[in-house]
Amino acid sequence: DAGVTQSPTHLIKTRGQHVTLRCSPISGHKSVSWYQQVLGQGPQFIFQYYEKEERGRGNFPDRFSARQFPNYSSELNVNALLLGDSALYLCASSLEGALNLFFGSGTQLSVL
Amino acid sequence: AQTVTQSQPEMSVQEAETVTLSCTYDTSENNYYLFWYKQPPSRQMILVIRQEAYKQQNATENRFSVNFQKAAKSFSLKISDSQLGDTAMYFCAFMYNAGNNRKLIWGLGTSLAVNP
Numbered sequence: 001d002a003g004v005t006q007s008p009t010h011l012i013k014t015r016g017q018h019v020t021l022r023c024s025p026i027s028g029h030k031s032v033s034w035y036q037q038v039l040g041q042g043p044q045f046i047f048q049y050y051e052k053e054e055r056g057r058g059n060f061p062d063r064f065s066a067r068q069f070p071n072y073s074s075e076l077n078v079n080a081l082l083l084g085d086s087a088l089y090l091c092a093s094s095l096e097g098a099l100n101l102f103f104g105s106g107t108q109l110s111v112l
Numbered sequence: 113a114q115t116v117t118q119s120q121p122e123m124s125v126q127e128a129e130t131v132t133l134s135c136t137y138d139t140s141e142n143n144y145y146l147f148w149y150k151q152p153p154s155r156q157m158i159l160v161i162r163q164e165a166y167k168q169q170n171a172t173e174n175r176f177s178v179n180f181q182k183a184a185k186s187f188s189l190k191i192s193d194s195q196l197g198d199t200a201m202y203f204c205a206f207m208y209n210a211g212n213n214r215k216l217i218w219g220l221g222t223s224l225a226v227n228p
Contacts, residue, residue, distance in 0.1 A: 033216075040220070041220055041221075042116075042203050042205070042218030042219050042220050042221055043157070043203075043216075043218050044218075045215060045216060048213050050213075055212055055213040056210065056211070056212075056213040056215065088155060090155075090157060092157070099145055099162060099207065099214075100159055100162065101157075101159070101216070102159075103156055103157035103158070104156065105154055105155050105156045106155045106156070108155075
């Protein structure tokens with residue numbers, strides 16, 4: 001079975017642009033979470049979605065938004081990119097109520 | 113507020129030896145879970161081991177074991193018979209219930225190098 005897949009793997013944008021990151025969960029997993037990992041730090045929680053509904057939101061500005069589709073895949077959108085948005089964006093999926101998260105390999109976003 | 117502290121930014125160990133990575137946390141929650149994740153150069157975060165706070169017995173997964181001291185809020189990871197493939201960033205993480213979801217708080221990580 002395929003694991004969590006994220007696309008693209010790498011992305012370069014300039015300040016002010018917007019970006020869309022995509023995530024496909026493990027088959028059967030209905031919960032998807034997004035994390036931002038700045039170089040040299042641990043991941044920071046951005047969003048969690050379950051059954052297309054937002055279950056949780058971290059301390060990120062409104063420039064960050066996400067959604068989950070009927071097939072449980074998810075998109076993370078970031079508008080008006082800032083240099084500080086440069087980071088590895090990780091997606092994780094899980095079964096509802098499960099403790100263990102399964103992560104993808106992330107999207108490395110560079111904002112110039 | 114929940115916090116996780118990993119006081120060792122970098123560690124190294126010789127192949128086949130044992131190494132212990134430290135983690136402390138702060139919380140007022142009674143029901144929570146603790147994790148160690150490994151992040152190799154491939155960047156994928158991989159679960160190493162999990163400990164439920166209500167369990168007194170320390171978790172063990174093959175060469176990986178934890179020393180969970182609830183009163184001291186300490187959660188260290190011991191890697192026995194270290195292998196070259198254990199070289200990675202190791203993150204300690206704390207999970208608690210927050211409304212209708214669970215939140216996962218991460219430490220800054222410890223970079224472990226296993227030397228041949």
